[in-house]
Every structure is written in C-alpha cells, then in structure tokens.
Amino acid sequence: MREGEGSVLEQVLGFLLGYGFGSIPFGLLLAKAGGMGDIRTIGSGNIGATNVLRTGSKKLAAATLLLDLAKGLVPVLLAKAMFDQSDAMPQAxxxxxxxxxxxxxxxxCFPIWLGFKGGKGVATNLGVSFGLAWPxxxxxxxxxxxxxxxFRISSLAGMAAVCAAAAAAAVLAMESYVPALVAIAVLIIWLHRANLGRLAHGEEPKIGQGK
Structure with missing residues (x-):
C-alpha cells in the first residue's frame, strides 16, 4: 500500500468524517432559530448562505457562510491529523x-437528514479547499x-471558483487532490444547471436581489 493511501477502513472513516460534518444543515437551523421559518420554502429552496440572504438577514447569511465553510475545513484538517497526513506527505x-x-x-449537497436535498456546496468547498492546502x-x-x-452573480462566481480550485491543485502539482476537486466541480456545476439556464437568458438574480 502506498504512503498516504491509507487502509480501506481509513478511507471509509475519512469519507464518513467528511459526510458527517458536511451534512449538518446550518442554514436551515439558523433560519429557524432566527424566526425565518423553513429556508427551503423561499428563493431557490436550498440551505446555503445565498438563499439565507434572501430572508433579508445579513447576519444569518454571514453566520451560515462561516459555518458552511467550517464544515468543509474541519473534517479535512481532522482527517490529516487522524491519519497523519501532512501537506508534505505523498497522498493517494x-x-x-x-x-x-x-x-x-x-x-x-445530499444530507441524509433532509432526504438528500441540501445546498449547492460552494461555501463548503471553500472550506475544503483551504483544508487541503491554503494556496x-x-x-x-x-x-x-x-x-x-x-458580475454581481453568486452562482457564476461559485462555478468559476470551483473550477479555479481544481486548476490550482493541478498547477501546484498537488495531483492527489485533483480528482476529488474535479469531481466536486462537476457536481457543483451540475447542481447549478438551472442557474446556467437563467444565466443564458439574462434572468439570474444578482447578489442581494430576491429570486
């Protein structure tokens, strides 16, 4: 077994660690706690910070953004610590x-607690990206x-950013991270397919604008 690959158990634990943190629906919980009701019934219907912002509460949106970022950052850092994998160690x-x-x-994106219907992963992937390597x-x-x-369009910025993360990993010769980041980019762009349609017709709402 190559260094950094880990046993099958470690691989499973790494994935479950990430999924467990990622599946916490902070946007939904914060919106309900803030008296905004079920965030899934307004705007795009997803549980991310952009949709929370449509409630009119910038504080709740900012808190959601930070917590969604953290649930991507924390499990990656924990996985590095638990499985003794530093940035300098070759990884599979x-x-x-x-x-x-x-x-x-x-x-x-697919939290088991919400019937596998969650957000679009942009903020969480920001945390993941910093967890993998700060560049x-x-x-x-x-x-x-x-x-x-x-452009003042959150969805366009998110899709560009996920592509940039995968490209940065390739340019920086962090090949072990490229497949995961490419898979994440494809997933996030696919989840934005409705946004792509609205962008094509000039109908995509801008940041801070109601859907």
Whole structure:
C-alpha cells in the first residue's frame, strides 16, 4: 500500500468524517432559530448562505457562510491529523483526506437528514479547499471575489471558483487532490444547471436581489 493511501477502513472513516460534518444543515437551523421559518420554502429552496440572504438577514447569511465553510475545513484538517497526513506527505487520490473533502461536499449537497436535498456546496468547498492546502483555498476565494465583484452573480462566481480550485491543485502539482476537486466541480456545476439556464437568458438574480 502506498504512503498516504491509507487502509480501506481509513478511507471509509475519512469519507464518513467528511459526510458527517458536511451534512449538518446550518442554514436551515439558523433560519429557524432566527424566526425565518423553513429556508427551503423561499428563493431557490436550498440551505446555503445565498438563499439565507434572501430572508433579508445579513447576519444569518454571514453566520451560515462561516459555518458552511467550517464544515468543509474541519473534517479535512481532522482527517490529516487522524491519519497523519501532512501537506508534505505523498497522498493517494483515494486516500482518507481527499475522501473527507469529497464527503464534506456530498454531505452538504445530499444530507441524509433532509432526504438528500441540501445546498449547492460552494461555501463548503471553500472550506475544503483551504483544508487541503491554503494556496488552493486562496485561488478559490480570489476567483469568487473577482467574479462576484465584476458580475454581481453568486452562482457564476461559485462555478468559476470551483473550477479555479481544481486548476490550482493541478498547477501546484498537488495531483492527489485533483480528482476529488474535479469531481466536486462537476457536481457543483451540475447542481447549478438551472442557474446556467437563467444565466443564458439574462434572468439570474444578482447578489442581494430576491429570486
């Protein structure tokens, strides 16, 4: 077994660690706690920060963003610590750390507690990216901010950012992270297919605008 690959048990634990954290529906919980009701009944119907912002509460949206980021960051860092895998250690693409990253995004997008209907994974993947390696996270964040500043469209910024993270991993020769990040990018873009349709027709709402 190659260094960084981990045993099958470690791989399973890494994935479950990521999925467990990722599946916590912070947006839904915070909106209900803040008296906003079920976030799934407004806007896009998802549980992410962009939809929470449509309630009109910037504080709840900011808290959701930070917590959704954390549920991607924390399991990846924990997987590194638990399975003794530092950034300097060679890792396999299907080792526990990349699987924790993939699991976190899948947990957010398809939480078992909500009938596998969750968010679109953009903020969670930001946390995942920083957890894997800070330069990947920086590429993600800078791309999101630039695209959002220019176009004022959250979905477009998110799709650009997930692609930037996968590209950054490849450019930085972090090949073991590329398959997971590419899979995540494909998933997130697929989850934004309705947004792509609205973008094509110039109907996609801008940041802070109601759906």
């Amino acid at each position: 693409a299907y080792g526990p750390v990349p699987l924790a990253a993939l699991g976190a995004v899948l947990g957010h 990947i996270g920086a590429a993600y964040a800078v791309t999101w901010l630039l695209v959002a500043a220019i």
